[in-house]
Amino acid sequence: MKITNIREIEVQAAAGRELLLPKTVEVELEGGIIERYPVEWEQVDTSLLAGPGEFVMEGEIVDDDYPNPLIEQRADPYVLKHTDGYYYFTASVPEYDRIILRRAKTIAGLAAAEEKVIWRKHDQGEMGSHIRAPELHYIDGRWYIYFAAGTAEDKWHIRPYVLECVDENPLTIIEHLCPKSSAAR
Template sequence: MNDDKKLKYNKPWIMQRADPYVYKHTDGTYYFTASIPNYDAIILRKAKSLVELVDVEETIIWEKHKQGPMSEHIWAPELHCINDKWYIYFAAGQKDDVWKIRPYVLECVDKDPCRGKWVEKGKMQCAEQDEFSFRAFSLDATVFESKGKYYFVWAEKVGVGRQVSNLYIAEMETPYKLKTAQVLLSSPDYDWERKGFWVNEGPAVLKHNGKLFLTYSASETGIDYCMGMLTADENSNLLDPLSWKKERNPVFKSNESKFIYGPGHNSFTKDEAGNDIVVYHARTEKNIIGNPLYNPNRHAMIMKLMWNEEGRPIFACD
């Protein structure tokens, strides 16, 4: 393989694609989606390898509405396969209230999600007894399975005045409805989670040797953006906040020597050899022109995840 066709770790991999999500299907096919700079559509890429995802043609599988719900700020799509059906979870606002961000679901029953028909399932539904979920600014939903149960993890703002973005978890009843009421997993407790805004968002889950590692992103979307982590035993009650241990310090942050600024909103996958891979976005410049949220230069990057002797992940860009 030519050097220019090899994976280059911790360097721009897919340009101007924030909130990157890679799903490796059971047949080995890789799918890629992300927020695009105009925040107006959902794209998918499909390839046989991580390298091929770079140049493969992108397919627009859904475009925002002209008005009403799902008509502005189409953010952070994720592709999941549940019970042999495809689902995309994403956040969106609306033109007359652009910050009325809520989580929505698309479903595809065809074999190929890039060519199949996608049906809108509407806003994610909370459990009947839940009076709080998705009533306020809610985004960055992810889904994971453990011990035969599916769980939904998302970020939602609470409070009055300067609102705080927390992480919540609930068990799922269906791919578009929750079975249980929300449980608070994490709040921005530490100084590194409070730069610019008090934020926990962008959760992602990785299983390894009986443990669940839940990474998330903190602080505003500039160079202070960074990643924290929670850890739980897979045999514990995942709806009990005490089952999760939160790291005191970020597990991955800006590295000026590597020109990596504001790394975050990651997902996990495996390469063709079975190695764990972290997919994340970051900037290569320290000084951001304009509002960081609308500056397009957050690029998808990849990192080979390492493990220490205790079975804990090491996020090293050296």
């Protein structure tokens, strides 16, 4: 994502004292997402700190190094940053037979995060084939995964479905824990 704005900060220090600069700054990304990024500050001219005054310090944001592609063999990626501070990732898998979820504290961390299978296709009938394009949402204290699926007998007979979970952690949306699934209306 592209950085659209960097929030300015103001730091005060008494004359003759060491200037303590923050290790991170707040940035705004496309879509209004607010993140904190590490910053490397320019070298401080200590003579400026000897007496009273104001001056501007500049620093360089240390951008996360994202692998490209971020996660191999995953189509239709969907990433959500939840209020718990974690990023959640889900996507279609090459076999189109299950729904997966990853969780990490950073977007870059999703690449190495453990992948959990949270739901598998049915052996027959509805939701039995071509499981794809999952999206994770948190609405009114519940987790929902919306996805598309075909029937086991006709993978192109595709309809939208939803899985629901009331647990705080969406990694528990396993069929036996949160079996409620239905066609989206």
